[in-house]
Amino acid sequence: MRRRRPTLAGEMLILQLAIVLMVLFAVGAISLAQSAATFDRVEGRRVTALAEQLAWNPLVRAQIGRPAPGEVLAPLVHSTLTQSGVTSVTVADASGKIISSTDTTVVGAALPLGDPGVARARGWSGHLVVDGAPEVAAQVPVLSDAPADHGAHLGTVMIGVAAPTVWERLVGASSYLLTYLGVAVALGGAGSWLLARRIKRQTLGMEPREIAGLTEHREAMLxxxxxxxxxxxxxxxxxxxxxxxxxxxxxxxxxxxxxxxxxxxxxxxxxxxxxxxxxxxxxxxxxxxxxxxxxxxxxxxxxxxxxxxxxxxRTELAQLERELGSFRSSTELLRAQAHEFANQLHVISGLIQVREHDEVVRYIRAIREHRESLDLSLSSRVRDTSVAALLMAKSSLAAERRVELRLSGRTALGRLDPLDAADVATVTGNLVDNAIDAACGSGEPAWVEVELRQDTSSVEIVVRDSGPGVAPELAHEVFTRGFTTKAARGGERGIGLALTQLVCRRRGGEVAVTNTDDGAMFTARMSVGRLAMGVSR
Missing domain, CATH: 3.30.450.20 (PAS domain)
Structure with missing residues (x-):
């Protein structure tokens, strides 16, 4: 059976509880150490005071140097033990020999010294092992007060109190320490549980391996x-x-x-x-x-x-749009001409049915003369066939939408290199499309005027329309925000004008829009190569 791995929340809970227990152990150790230091300080002072008091007792001074002083000092030593509650009381003579003690088995033995200076009539207090047990003891010299040998070292008084064990200190502190530790354990456990829940909620219940896998998948996907x-x-x-x-x-x-x-x-x-x-x-x-x-x-x-x-x-689509521009223009031209021819055939059919044969001839002659006039005017001013075909297609499309597309009398464009002609056709087509959209909703008469001018190194395209113009606050943004003239009035958006600016800038030019009394005027300028043919003026 596969062993189940602990969850992230469970691991966090276990770790937090382990940290809490470690902290509690450290707190308990510090508390016991502080308790031991307090005991040593308090009891050390107390046994020192008791030893000094016993050393200054006149009976001790008088009997310590006499023969068999133990019998006289024994009641005083036991009385001190009983009244003070200490562990041991010992009196030694000047040579360090114990002459009286609460432990009769050590009488006659050498007094254990906590410091060598005790033998030279110096006092001392601290920890000392007495009869195999640690005690907090004080050793005080007994000095003579006789005029003949005032201050002479007569002996030493030692009083000790047994140092409590670790368990005794823990039991003695249990009334408060164990309570504090229990409260700390409860708070630490509750905090660890809440932290584990918070982490689980923040990670949406996912485990580290799941988070790592999700991150790897995200990186691979992105x-x-x-x-x-x-x-x-x-x-x-x-x-x-x-x-x-x-x-x-x-x-x-x-x-x-x-x-x-x-x-x-x-x-x-x-x-x-x-x-x-x-x-x-x-x-x-x-x-x-x-x-x-x-x-x-x-x-x-x-x-x-x-x-x-x-x-x-979408930049790569610009090249595709330029390549499809000629096909689209041809398709629009054929569709518009098919619609126009259908209307003309309906007229001719109606005249034949009413037997107006002479009127049929005059109607056909008028249509032919109008077409020849339009072709002659366009071909004489625009010598590049691709641009001329584009304008012809746009003219039929504009007529279908009841917009007059006219060519400015100042138009003069020669034959261009195929790549230059493609960019000029792209810019002209985009500007004319936007102008037709703007003009067809402006009422009668609706018109769009195109003007193409060139010099030795550049071509300038100016398109005017009878539409409502471009809002002043949008004049600087229509090319960067991807608006059409419909979008300028709050309609849908496109990339025609954005592509126009992109083509112009790539060829070192620019495109701008201004408002005139009649509508909007878009002016585009771009650099082109050498002309294939001269310009007919």
Missing amino acids: HGIAEGVVALDPQHRLTMVNDMGRTLLDLPDHCVGMSLTALGVQGRLYDVLSGADEAHDEIALHRGRVLVMNRMMIDKDGRRLGSVTTLRD
């Missing part, structure tokens, strides 16, 4: 996913970041524990990471990357623990 994960505490300090998050935010290896401010995180990125509410699909630009972030707040028992933010890099 560093294995393709999205960045950043965790912050309520003071906006990083508590956890995985490898992808560190890469996307360009954070140093020792960033954990540092605040966003100390790491140099500013602007829109700081606002999203440190926000007080949850965020969904928020967009921010950071060092050439378009980041889509989702933030979730972490609360427990009504207390804010911090936030966890996931980051996805």
Whole structure:
């Protein structure tokens, strides 16, 4: 049978109880040591005073030097023993020979000296082994008071009291010490039990091996996913970041524990990471990357623990969007033209049915002349076929939404390198899409005007619309927050303008928005390579 391992709470309880018992043992030892010191001090003083009193007794002085003094001093020695409650009373002559004692078996023997100075008429007190038993004893000299030999050393008086054993001291202190120790054990046990419960609650009932396994799985998961994960505490300090998050935010290896401010995180990125509410699909630009972030707040028992933010890099999608731009434009053009042609065929069919054949011819001629005029105007001002095709598609799409897309008379764009043309088409398409969205809800007449200008090294794209414009407080944020013109009015969000700024900055340019009397005006400028063909003016 597999032996069951103790739980973390059980281990903590056992350890705490062991510590409590060790502390109680130390307290008991210290208490006994203090009791012994107190006994030695008090009893030492008492036996010293009794010995001095006996040594100064006239009878002792008178009989100590005479023959057979034991018979005379024996009643005095026993009386002192009885009245003071000491263990032993001994009187010795000047030579150290015991002449009288409460223990008659030691009479005639040498007096055990606690200090050599006792033989030279010096007093002493301390521990001494008397007849095999430890005693707290005092030895006081008996001095002569006769005028002839005043102060002469006549002998020594020793009084001792037996030192209690450890058990006797423990029994004597049991009236208070054992009570205190019992209370301490109860309090220590209760405290250890509460601590074990608290630890178990804080670890959610998991054992150390489970916590270690959970940590290993978390590390493997966080560093294995393709999205960045950043965790912050309520003071906006990083508590956890995985490898992808560190890469996307360009954070140093020792960033954990540092605040966003100390790491140099500013602007829109700081606002999203440190926000007080949850965020969904928020967009921010950071060092050439378009980041889509989702933030979730972490609360427990009504207390804010911090936030966890996931980051996805949408920059790679920009290349895919540019590659799909031409296909999307062609698809939109075909769809819009199919709708337009269907309407024209309905008109022609109706005229044929009412037998207005001459009117059919005039209608078809008018349609052909309008198309030739539009193609001629566009192709003469925009020589790059990809950009011209884009504008043609946007024109049909705008007409379908009852928005007039017109080309500024100052437009002049030559043929571009394919990579340059792709970026110009991306920026132009994004700005036109936003302008159409803004203009179609502004009432009649709705229009969007596109102006393309170039010099030897750069292209400038200006898109004006008849929409309501951009709120002043959003003018500096529409590119970093990922707004479309719908979002500027409180609608859904996208990354069109963010990609526009990303493309312009990558090519050493910039994009800005201003409000005019008619609506909003977006101006984008970017550097391009040498033109493949000259510009027809």
